[in-house]
Amino acid sequence: MEINKVLMVDDDQSIRRICQVSLANVGKWQVILAESGYDGLELARKEKPDVILLDVMMPGMDGPTTLLKLREDDELKHIPVILMTAKVQPQEVEQYTRLGATGVISKPFDPLTLPSEIRKLLCA
């Protein structure tokens, strides 16, 4: 699938910063940033990204809850969602996949290879 626009949702500014550089400079994609699940849902409705990267552990609405809301929304449920989390366990990957995630990327990630990891998950 072709990727033009990516929405990245993470409450940690340091991760948003390095993700933006990676996705824009290495992936050559347009990057939209959100710092909470609530903002992520709003921006997803407005911007209709090709893929959403979603942090798992966020205050307020966490990643899995945001994922469920995306999957309940007729206009957004087709958008692939990749969850991102530190020290992910295999059973957590299964759990997130059951919730409707396209895949999981473990943090930390290499900013030089993050876009290719995303492409691989979308092609799997």
Place this chain on the structure above:
Amino acid sequence: MIGNKDDAKDSEAEYDEALDDVLTTLRREYEDELPTRFAELKEYVQKAKDGGEKQLEWLAQAHTIAHRLAGTAGSYGLAELSNAAGVFDAYCKHLLKNKAHSEESRDAAPSVTPLDWQEIEAMTNAIFESHPEKRYSPPS
């Protein structure tokens, strides 16, 4: 044609160099923020250790900081810090999960034991010591 190929290579090399510069700048900025994060971590661990009604809340805050460090530091090339924070992250995650489970099942909630605190303090110090270039001396 050869000239064009060389031009393309040159441009790619320049581009890689430019990206390297951006990543180096981002890493420096991140490193500059670390003392603040370390101080916050130390503060929340101390508050949790002091006990009281909010003990678990403070521990959860410390856990959040360690979880972020674990996920972020490695992406900035600070693998040792990321690993040290990951150990703290996993330990606290397990501890907080057990506490929540005990409260849900209405068992007597086990307190955080002295051994837990010893472990947590050792793991906190490992985080501080994992970044020798900007070694952080936590306030005593």
